[in-house]
Amino acid sequence: MLRIAVCDDDHEAVQSHIRMMKTCLEQCRIPGDISSYTDSHNLLCDIMEDHWFFDLLLLDIEMPGVTGMEIAEKIRPYLPEVRIIFITSHIEYAIDAFELSIFRYVPKDDAGGRLSAAIQDAIRLLVLEDGRSYTIRTSSRMEKIPYKTICYLERDGKNTAIITDKGTSRVRKSLQQVYTELDSEEFIYIDRGCIVNMIQIMQIHDGMAVLKSGVSLPVSRSHLQTVKEQINQYWGDHI
Numbered sequence: 001m002l003r004i005a006v007c008d009d010d011h012e013a014v015q016s017h018i019r020m021m022k023t024c025l026e027q028c029r030i031p032g033d034i035s036s037y038t039d040s041h042n043l044l045c046d047i048m049e050d051h052w053f054f055d056l057l058l059l060d061i062e063m064p065g066v067t068g069m070e071i072a073e074k075i076r077p078y079l080p081e082v083r084i085i086f087i088t089s090h091i092e093y094a095i096d097a098f099e100l101s102i103f104r105y106v107p108k109d110d111a112g113g114r115l116s117a118a119i120q121d122a123i124r125l126l127v128l129e130d131g132r133s134y135t136i137r138t139s140s141r142m143e144k145i146p147y148k149t150i151c152y153l154e155r156d157g158k159n160t161a162i163i164t165d166k167g168t169s170r171v172r173k174s175l176q177q178v179y180t181e182l183d184s185e186e187f188i189y190i191d192r193g194c195i196v197n198m199i200q201i202m203q204i205h206d207g208m209a210v211l212k213s214g215v216s217l218p219v220s221r222s223h224l225q226t227v228k229e230q231i232n233q234y235w236g237d238h239i
Contacts, residue, residue, distance in 0.1 A: 003032075003053055005037060005043060006058045008038065015036075017058055017115075020115060020119065028120060030123055057072075057084045085105075088105070103122050132148075134147065136169060136171045150162060186198045188230050196209055204228060
């Protein structure tokens with residue numbers, strides 16, 4: 001079940017967004033628990049003090065007290081994987097939203113169809129990321145690594161290093177063997193010695209794959225065009 005919060009100081013807007021959220025959940029056939037807020041301080045308190053968990057936040061940017069932009073900045077240490085959809089009447093916020101790795105930015109004057117599409121896209125992505133993990137087994141330990149936490153994998157001598165948002169794990173297998181075992185289309189080679197999780201890629205720029213973590217990895221010339229095509233194909237199929 002997805003945990004979702006809707007926050008807007010406009011009561012009517014909150015109710016409208018909740019109705020849309022419920023419709024989108026029904027269309028995607030995904031159960032969800034929706035919390036509503038008209039006071040941004042209350043949402044911030046629930047997350048930072050009471051440690052409430054949310055998968056998806058729908059936030060108005062222009063709110064009294066704590067703005068949507070400030071909420072996004074403050075909660076990152078508490079909900080690093082949360083998806084955020086911003087609604088605002090000021091287009092200049094879009095650049096800041098990109099820098100905060102916001103999932104989608106929807107202008108208020110065009111919130112109808114675009115908001116519904118953004119919500120459905122976010123739901124599909126959350127479902128896509130959920131539940132799968134790679135297991136490392138040795139004689140002394142077993143470690144499960146959720147796919148969604150894997151940023152990239154690289155060859156490390158006879159081992160494969162799996163770099164996640166929490167650190168690095170190593171398995172005594174070749175990079176190709178691990179790639180085969182992952183058996184998941186979001187993992188792609190960007191170089192002979194490096195595989196990246198497409199979900200973690202923010203952009204391809206100047207021959208580099210820029211990840212959400214801020215890490216930039218070189219894409220070899222021989223892989224560049226294929227990488228771009230794979231990314232376009234992947235998101236075209238799933239979002």
